[in-house]
Amino acid sequence: MSVKLTASALAITAVAATSAAARDQVQVAGSSTVLPYASIVAEAFGENFDFPTPVVESGGSSAGLKRFCEGVGENTIDVANASRKIKDKEIKACAEAGVTDIIEVRIGYDGIVFASDINGNGFEYTPTDWFLALSNEILVDGQMVANPNKTWADVNANFPAQALQAFIPGTKHGTREVFEDKVILAGCEATGAFDVLLAAAEGDTDKAKHKAAEKACISLRTDGVSVDIDGDYTETLARIESNKDGIGVFGLAFYENNTDKLQVATMSGIVPSTESIATGEYPVSRPLFFYVKKAHIGVIPGLKEFAEFFIADEIAGEDGPLAEYGLVSDPELTDTQTAVADEAVLGSNM
């Protein structure tokens, strides 16, 4: 009897849920790099406001933006975190699903560091080293040949003869793109391989040729030297712990929480730190964003307040908790604050 009662009670709640409107908490998903920052903000938001604590999910920038672009309505997320700018393709997909007014918010900058086991060899990299280590084809005597390098000593005579093994973020992570742009592509250009590829590139226009050459540059070798990690940095860390030769790509904040297990490599002679990233000396950094659906402001309670709180001086400023966790604060934070207050959408005022 009681079972029947519970079942019918449940059915009633279920029906009530479908008819009852307005979800009352903000729903966020996206980049796992932004996740710690977003959860710090969500927690402080829940503590200081009368709104419930927002729910923050991860899954990668692309996955988050895909869910963001599924449409407008309570069963879709309100905010997408991304460790890269939204692509034109994604804006188009959004528009097709009815998500037209998107507010772009830059929260600050994040460094990407190269780290290896604390007891292993230390490295001082340049982008060229990484291109020579991981690219599918490299330039030898004016010819593009399949990458023959086996150890770091093959790549750069100053390095120890440690087997090449890199754990890099998988393609669904925004970090991967920054790695390709700022490291591999930079190395490709520095070695002269880019010019050779551009000369050989097929395409109708210069732009198409350029694109083809870039694409050839960033195609990585597939013989097991470079391993894509689709999970989070903890997975990369676990891989390095089991394979001491491995070099991993991490976010600065992750490295700073695990300094007892990892040693960081310099890039072009600069040690990564919030300071060297803020001044722009350390080359491999990228802005972090979140995107807000304007249509949900006023529908989901607390959404605008959350967006404003995220970039408030006391949170995202130089002395705020985000900077303390490893975010490099944005020098143009005030502009962002006004943009959010005005609810300026993408493409309207640029």
Added chain:
Amino acid sequence: MTDATQNTGAVAPKSSLHTLDARTKRRNAAESRFKLYGMVAIGIGLLMLVTLLTTILSKGTGAFTQTFVTMEVDLLESKLDKSGERDLEKIKKVTTFGYAPLIKSAFEKTVKTHGMETDLKSKTMAKILSKSAASQLRNYVIANPDQIGQTIEFRFLANSRVDGYMKGRVTRDSIANDKNITPAQLDFVDQLIEVGALTKTFNIDFIIGADASDQRPEAAGIGVAMMGSLFMMLVVLALALPIGVAASIYLEEFAPKNWITDIIEVNISNLAAVPSIVFGILGLAVFINYMHLPQSAPLVGGLVLTLMTLPTIIISTRAALKAVPPSIRDAALGVGASKMQAVFHHVLPLAAPGILTGTIIGLAQALGETAPLLLIGMIGFIASNMPETVGEGLLSPNSAMPAQIYEWAKRADPAFYERAWGGIIILLIFLISMNTLAVLLRRRFERRW
């Protein structure tokens, strides 16, 4: 050619039955080898179990204790309620950031009263506390606005590095490159231990508390996720048990045996083998996108897990019904009972222990399931409060125990890793008690014919 009997007689060994011939020896050796293989297999299994349990226990027990700092805090009116009106709305305007100075001066006071010597600035001292300290203070003040102006003793959480130092995870060597804590702060911690202000005690908040952000692993607890799991299990029980039992009784006792029921039967067995992630995708498409149920809600989680558990319950219920001998049914029908009376008055009570066992094992399986929850938004940073009503428990966003463990295991701070192991201990306790209950029920009520 040769006579068979004679031949046998000639070949038969003329020795005692007590001495073994070569063939018997070989057979006996094969048997003892087989026994040995069996024992080795069991030994390997046991070894794995012992390794698993010792790893879990050694890594996870740390999560149940936590380092606390006890201090007296002056709740200054000048900082918390400038107007002096004790207007709650105005007091609420002071954010957690406004409480930081109180904590700093509390440290200065502690240093003075205990006569400690340190070069650290109060800001650096305050860094050994968890970031949750300010919100703890603020919650207290909002709950007791009349206490403003008083001096109250508080017990704050120490931050994860200090806690790690107390647990031996963090040493002066390991923090060489760590910018979150300095050896000077650890010296200060040692002084606090001496005067008894800093202690490591049992931490109930780990069992009853909510998740915390990446910056304060010390404040994270599994309690709210436990409630999430509980509400999901309630949904599963309330839906899967009646549906599953009704379906099996019909199929087993009433349905005609024809090709349609055969197809249904095959499909139920197939469903039982479908990977759980598939049910997650189904849940996302049907419950969230089509029926517009809220995301991250235990109700949706429970519905998805119901789909997953149903086949298990149907299969075990049918087995339990089959095990009731036909003579019981025949006897009931023979004295004039209708088919339904025979089933409900005689067969079902006898099959009940088997049905319950199957249900509990199905529930235990559902309790440990993570994959389908991934797609309906139950994995992530979901730091909700304890649900106050049943409706809230079902509909407000929540996580589940295994989802919480997965979430902790992938966070950057090593202190979360310890909590993941601690969460596993709690989850295991639940699973073991559920399985024990199933075994006990079977022992107590099962009848054999």
